Amino acid sequence: MPSRSELALYMRGLWLLFLGNPAGGRLLDLTDRGMSRSFFAALWCLPSMVLSWYWWHEAYLAAFPKGVGTGAIFFVRMAMVEAICWMVPLILIGGLMIALGVKGKFPAIVVVANWLSVPFSYGYAVLILIALLAPSLRGLVAILWFVLLLTLVFSFARILKFFIREQPLLVTALVITLLVPGMILSEALQRFLGVYPT
Numbered sequence: 372m373p374s375r376s377e378l379a380l381y382m383r384g385l386w387l388l389f390l391g392n393p394a395g396g397r398l399l400d401l402t403d404r405g406m407s408r409s410f411f412a413a414l415w416c417l418p419s420m421v422l423s424w425y426w427w428h429e430a431y432l433a434a435f436p437k438g439v440g441t442g443a444i445f446f447v448r449m450a451m452v453e454a455i456c457w458m459v460p461l462i463l464i465g466g467l468m469i470a471l472g473v474k475g476k477f478p479a480i481v482v483v484a485n486w487l488s489v490p491f492s493y494g495y496a497v498l499i500l501i502a503l504l505a506p507s508l509r510g511l512v513a514i515l516w517f518v519l520l521l522t523l524v525f526s527f528a529r530i531l532k533f534f535i536r537e538q539p540l541l542v543t544a545l546v547i548t549l550l551v552p553g554m555i556l557s558e559a560l561q562r563f564l565g566v567y568p569t
Contacts, residue, residue, distance in 0.1 A: 372411045381486045388483075388530045396533060399482055406478035409485035413457060416489055419496035424449040426499045430568040448564040455560060456553040460484075463548050471541065479534045484527070484549055491523050524550065 373381070380398050387395025400408065424446055432441065461481055468474045498519070502512045524546055531542045561567040 372414060373408060378415060378486075378489070382490065385483065385487055385526075385530060388533050389526055391529075391533075393533065399479075399486070401479045401482055403478055406481045409482045412485040412489050413454075416492040419492040420450075420453055421446075422496050422499055426503060427566070427568070429503075431566060434569045445566055448566050452557060452560045452564065452566070456557045457488075459556055460549045460553045463552055464545055467544060467548055473535070473541070476534050480531070480545065483530050483534075487523075487527060487530070491519065494519050 381400075384395040384398030387398065389395075399405065427449065428441065428445055431445070461484065464480060464484075465474070465477055468477050468480070495516070498512050498515055502509055527549065528542055528546050531545055532539075535541050535545070558567065
């Protein structure tokens with residue numbers, strides 16, 4: 372698993388790429404090995420994921436009488452949803468890039484998508500904490516949630532331009548493929564597995 376210092380290096384690389392500095396690309400491991408190791412980002416995101424699952428768990432139980440529980444199976448199912456929604460968009464991106472003849476860029480796209488998920492995962496965790504600790508601020512949290520989503524879209528698109536130059540339509544397609552299927556699939560799986568709040 373990448374160390375904290377290595378993670379910090381990757382975050383700096385992404386930040387430089389976001390700023391338009393090509394030096395950031397040299398701080399990321401864009402090889403096939405780097406692509407494989409980038410999936411350790413899921414472990415770095417795990418604390419924030421667990422917090423989001425707890426928040427979802429509390430929203431789920433709100434519709435039931437006090438004292439009703441779900442057991443560990445609820446969290447197992449949430450982990451399944453998370454894993455599927457992490458992998459499926461990347462698989463779709465791979466298929467899209469093969470179809471368009473740019474599969475050589477796939478490792479770089481996966482590396483960026485995986486490591487970029489870390490700071491945004493913790494950004495969402497902060498909003499969840501605010502929602503849990505100050506329920507009266509949920510309206511503000513909803514607005515900030517949307518702002519954070521737009522920031523993610525803008526950041527991913529801006530960094531992608533470094534790897535896919537002069538192809539704005541492909542950048543747009545990749546951004547949509549990364550985000551939209553995961554959102555749709557997440558709700559569908561939660562309803563199917565019985566962990567969607569009623």
